[in-house]
Amino acid sequence: MRLQQQDQTANPIWKVIGASSVGTLIEWYDFYIFGSLAPIIAAQFFPQTNPTAALLATLATFAAGFIVRPFGALVFGRLGDLVGRKYTFLLTLILMGGSTFAIGLVPGYGQIGFAAPIIVLLLRLIQGLALGGEYGGAATYVAEHAPDEKRGYYTSWIQTTATLGLLLSLGIILGTRSSLDTDPLISVQKFEDWGWRIPFLLSILLVGVSVYIRLRMKESPLFTEIKASGKISKNPLKESFVHRANLKMVLLALFGMVMGQGVVWYTGQFYAQTFMENVCRLDFGQTRTILIWAIVLATPGFILFGWLSDRIGRKWIMLLGMFLAIISYRPIYRQMLSISDTKGMTADPARSRVDRMILPAGNSDHSLVNVTTIAQFDNGIIEKEVRKDTLFQSEKPTAKGKGKTSRTLPSGLYWQMILLVFVQIMFVTMVYGPIAAFLVELFPTRIRYTSMSLPYHIGNGVFGGLTPFIALLLTTIRQGDPLVGLWYPIGVATICLVIGTLYVSNRIDPNVND
Amino acid sequence: MNKLKRLAGWIWMGLAPAAVWLLASTAHQEIARNPTVDTRIQWTVFIVVFLPIAFGLLLFGWFAWKGEYDHLPDSSAELPED
Numbered sequence: 001m002r003l004q005q006q007d008q009t010a011n012p013i014w015k016v017i018g019a020s021s022v023g024t025l026i027e028w029y030d031f032y033i034f035g036s037l038a039p040i041i042a043a044q045f046f047p048q049t050n051p052t053a054a055l056l057a058t059l060a061t062f063a064a065g066f067i068v069r070p071f072g073a074l075v076f077g078r079l080g081d082l083v084g085r086k087y088t089f090l091l092t093l094i095l096m097g098g099s100t101f102a103i104g105l106v107p108g109y110g111q112i113g114f115a116a117p118i119i120v121l122l123l124r125l126i127q128g129l130a131l132g133g134e135y136g137g138a139a140t141y142v143a144e145h146a147p148d149e150k151r152g153y154y155t156s157w158i159q160t161t162a163t164l165g166l167l168l169s170l171g172i173i174l175g176t177r178s179s180l181d182t183d184p185l186i187s188v189q190k191f192e193d194w195g196w197r198i199p200f201l202l203s204i205l206l207v208g209v210s211v212y213i214r215l216r217m218k219e220s221p222l223f224t225e226i227k228a229s230g231k232i233s234k235n236p237l238k239e240s241f242v243h244r245a246n247l248k249m250v251l252l253a254l255f256g257m258v259m260g261q262g263v264v265w266y267t268g269q270f271y272a273q274t275f276m277e278n279v280c281r282l283d284f285g286q287t288r289t290i291l292i293w294a295i296v297l298a299t300p301g302f303i304l305f306g307w308l309s310d311r312i313g314r315k316w317i318m319l320l321g322m323f324l325a326i327i328s329y330r331p332i333y334r335q336m337l338s339i340s341d342t343k344g345m346t347a348d349p350a351r352s353r354v355d356r357m358i359l360p361a362g363n364s365d366h367s368l369v370n371v372t373t374i375a376q377f378d379n380g381i382i383e384k385e386v387r388k389d390t391l392f393q394s395e396k397p398t399a400k401g402k403g404k405t406s407r408t409l410p411s412g413l414y415w416q417m418i419l420l421v422f423v424q425i426m427f428v429t430m431v432y433g434p435i436a437a438f439l440v441e442l443f444p445t446r447i448r449y450t451s452m453s454l455p456y457h458i459g460n461g462v463f464g465g466l467t468p469f470i471a472l473l474l475t476t477i478r479q480g481d482p483l484v485g486l487w488y489p490i491g492v493a494t495i496c497l498v499i500g501t502l503y504v505s506n507r508i509d510p511n512v513n514d
Numbered sequence: 515m516n517k518l519k520r521l522a523g524w525i526w527m528g529l530a531p532a533a534v535w536l537l538a539s540t541a542h543q544e545i546a547r548n549p550t551v552d553t554r555i556q557w558t559v560f561i562v563v564f565l566p567i568a569f570g571l572l573l574f575g576w577f578a579w580k581g582e583y584d585h586l587p588d589s590s591a592e593l594p595e596d
Binding site: 067070244245247248249251252254255458462466469473495498499502503505507511 | 515518519522526529540544556559560562563564567570571573574577578582583586587588589592
């Protein structure tokens with residue numbers, strides 16, 4: 001407590017929070033834009049017609065999230081406990097910003113062939129590595145500056161960054177996508193051709209500002225003290241994961257809290273988006289704005305629950321968030337499906353139309369037929385179906401190819417959908433708001449960065465990151481139940497809830513200066 | 515409560531091999547259903563990542579059964595230094 005108070009004059013707490021949060025937010029932004037633009041990046045760098053390029057795409061998707069992130073937690077966690085928090089999370093920021101900017105500069109597969117997907121894969125792996133090292137550093141840095149009675153409140157600002165990073169990435173992508181031309185269709189086309197590079201290039205400005213701010217900050221007072229007194233761990237990895245007394249706390253953090261938090265986080269903010277787009281068949285832009293609204297409205301929840309955790313403890317807030325998620329996911333998703341359903345509805349003939357467009361197909365004698373059917377239903381939903389097919393000479397102009405349907409919700413149903421996503425993000429704020437303070441308090445200063453980073457990134461990167469894949473896999477195994485994918489987050493969160501209830505303590509550590 | 519914590523350790527120890535078996539059999543089915551390099555890589559990554567996690571769960575159950583979680587440390591003074 002004394003050390004933190006002494007440091008207030010050198011590093012005022014809001015300056016510490018600002019410097020840490022902005023950098024972490026930018027790292028999340030950098031990580032998400034790749035994911036959000038995955039289909040466009042795949043078309044530019046990983047053409048599916050080429051098996052080797054497609055293979056590299058799979059590696060980029062899976063390796064960065066699941067292997068490299070926890071590996072980054074080990075590498076940078078160790079560095080943070082040996083060298084210091086400040087320089088380590090400065091390094092992760094530079095690596096992340098540099099690799100993101102570089103992705104925006106890499107020429108496409110059409111220009112440089114295989115070098116393009118290989119370079120992008122390497123840069124994506126650096127992104128994963130850097131992300132693995134960032135969070136633990138930022139959370140530790142803020143917690144080691146915060147007064148004991150406000151640790152949950154101050155670290156909760158760091159907790160907003162993952163969600164705000166997602167928000168920033170969605171906003172910049174939507175904004176860029178719609179502002180490249182006055183004609184919306186041409187603007188989207190330009191975005192897919194070259195405009196997708198803008199969000200990547202923009203990262204260098206954001207990172208530049210953040211590096212400047214972080215350079216002016218001082219090292220954590222607790223780390224400085226243990227360094228001065230020669231109490232730094234000689235081998236943080238061994239001390240964290242080989243010594244039984246600490247290893248058992250790492251395992252408790254993972255199975256008793258972080259894995260449940262990870263699946264709740266990814267269900268509320270990623271699976272909800274995938275579900276709206278692929279199962280409810282909502283329009284691309286509308287799913288993004290629904291998520292943006294829900295995030296904006298729910299974000300204060302991180303601060304609220306961080307603050308509350310200083311008063312009543314961290315454990316029960318996080319476990320209550322998990323419990324509410326477990327019991328309400330299926331009703332929420334059933335309702336999401338119900339409000340976007342047009343089955344049994346009648347299309348208003350006066351507001352429905354079919355547009356047919358026939359275009360020449362390259363140098364052949366054939367043509368491409370593009371049939372767009374627009375129908376407006378009783379409940380106000382506008383359904384647009386686009387079918388494309390090759391029209392051979394002497395055939396009637398019909399389109400038998402696979403159609404793509406997208407629905408646009410009317411205002412009332414749109415706000416209902418926002419409410420349903422908002423509730424899920426409130427669960428996210430309950431499980432995620434207090435978790436930095438919880439993790440910091442579990443481990444001693446000399447191995448804190450290493451010990452908290454690994455369970456965090458296994459819980460979030462592996463358990464959480466797998467949510468969309470496993471949910472999709474479950475729907476292919478048990479077709480006919482569109483909600484079957486929810487059993488994965490419900491199952492993981494239930495195991496975590498039981499372990500957390502039995503083994504985790506609700507005690508707030510009065511002193512992290514040890 | 516401590517007795518319950520120790521008994522539940524057996525559940526976690528049992529859950530670990532069950533999860534590995536489920537993962538391996540699903541991987542086998544999925545690769546057989548779609549034997550492309552993509553599918554093989556995906557499932558290899560899943561297995562490589564989940565094996566140590568399952569081992570961690572087994573260890574967690576073992577620690578629980580041995581009573582390691584009967585008392586959680588109040589201070590870092592209770593933890594050994596390297």
